Amino acid sequence: MRIGQLADKTGVSRDAIRLYERRGLIASDRHLNGYRDFPDGAVAIINMIKLAQSVGFRLRELEPEMRQIAQEGLGSEKVADLLVAKLADIDDRIAALRDGRARLLAMLEHVCPIHAQA
Amino acid sequence: MRIGQLADKTGVSRDAIRLYERRGLIASDRHLNGYRDFPDGAVAIINMIKLAQSVGFRLRELEPEMRQIAQEGLGSEKVADLLVAKLADIDDRIAALRDGRARLLAMLEHVCPIHAQA
DNA sequence: GTTGACCTTAGACTATGGTCCAAGGTTTAT
DNA sequence: ATAAACCTTGGACCATAGTCTAAGGTCAAC
Numbered sequence: 001m002r003i004g005q006l007a008d009k010t011g012v013s014r015d016a017i018r019l020y021e022r023r024g025l026i027a028s029d030r031h032l033n034g035y036r037d038f039p040d041g042a043v044a045i046i047n048m049i050k051l052a053q054s055v056g057f058r059l060r061e062l063e064p065e066m067r068q069i070a071q072e073g074l075g076s077e078k079v080a081d082l083l084v085a086k087l088a089d090i091d092d093r094i095a096a097l098r099d100g101r102a103r104l105l106a107m108l109e110h111v112c113p114i115h116a117q118a
Numbered sequence: 119m120r121i122g123q124l125a126d127k128t129g130v131s132r133d134a135i136r137l138y139e140r141r142g143l144i145a146s147d148r149h150l151n152g153y154r155d156f157p158d159g160a161v162a163i164i165n166m167i168k169l170a171q172s173v174g175f176r177l178r179e180l181e182p183e184m185r186q187i188a189q190e191g192l193g194s195e196k197v198a199d200l201l202v203a204k205l206a207d208i209d210d211r212i213a214a215l216r217d218g219r220a221r222l223l224a225m226l227e228h229v230c231p232i233h234a235q236a
Numbered sequence: 237g238t239t240g241a242c243c244t245t246a247g248a249c250t251a252t253g254g255t256c257c258a259a260g261g262t263t264t265a266t
Numbered sequence: 267a268t269a270a271a272c273c274t275t276g277g278a279c280c281a282t283a284g285t286c287t288a289a290g291g292t293c294a295a296c
Contacts, residue, residue: 004242014243015285033292035243048225055218056174058282074229083226090219094212100173101208107166108201111192122272132273133255151262153273176252237296244291255280262273 001038003028010046017046023059025049025066045069055090119156121146128164135164141177143167143184163187173208 007014020026021036026045028036045066052062065082072078125132138144139154144163146154163184170180183200190197 002243013285016283018245019284031243033243035292051218051221051225053283055215055222060282080226080229083222087219087222087226090215090222094215094219097173097208097212097215100169101205101212103169104173104201104205104208107169108198108205111198120273131255134253136275137254149273151273153262171253178252239296240294242293245289248287250285252282257278258276260274262271264271266269
């Protein structure tokens with residue numbers, strides 16, 4: 001698959017895909033003419049990057065996982081371990097948000113008890 | 119209070135405080151010599167900015183709230199309304215994280231059912 | 237054989253939230 | 267009167283995650 005097709009299938013721009021490749025998050029072969037050639041699995045990889053970003057991970061934080069996936073495929077044990085660790089990271093973020101919410105609510109109740117309906 | 123004291127009390131750098139001031143998030147008077155003079159309440163304002171940032175708000179997203187606080191003080195009804203709206207924003211973020219977590223878990227279970235212990 | 241759609245690279249540019257530095261003014265203590 | 271410890275401004279610089287542009291190569295159709 002050429003980069004334009006991958007971009008169309010994932011909704012991610014060609015430029016962003018090239019950026020991910022430079023960062024080592026996704027790999028491609030090359031045609032003889034120099035064009036990138038992505039395997040079908042690239043769609044899943046891009047979607048995984050989008051998912052990870054939506055929960056607040058930075059590209060840098062995805063590099064170990066994505067390199068491992070590039071080497072061993074999605075189903076390997078190492079990758080599973082890394083993903084389980086990511087789940088724990090997400091749980092931490094959720095806990096931090098909860099805590100922030102509680103502190104904001106406390107502040108709200110402290111400064112204006114009457115208006116705090118939430 | 120001079121900027122250095124405020125920085126020490128809040129753990130936020132002088133430069134960051136000056137940035138917040140330029141962005142309209144916090145106000146200060148000036149001494150005759152040009153030095154900034156912050157009221158005691160500035161500590162609470164900086165802590166509020168830190169809290170808001172910790173739950174993912176950008177400085178730009180705090181501008182309406184902080185301007186309102188600067189004008190009417192922390193306890194006004196308008197400020198309370200804005201803060202309640204921020205609580206809802208946090209709830210949205212938590213929901214998005216939950217959803218992302220669920221999707222990551224689904225992916226994990228799909229690609230390697232054996233290793234998914236979380 | 238030229239047009240249009242695609243691809244390549246490098247580099248400039250954006251916004252966010254800062255940090256760091258230079259050059260200079262002020263205050264306090266000795 | 268001079269040093270240390272503050273303060274001021276402006277501007278350069280950093281990382282992050284891209285977008286956009288320029289200059290050029292490729293390919294398929296007509």
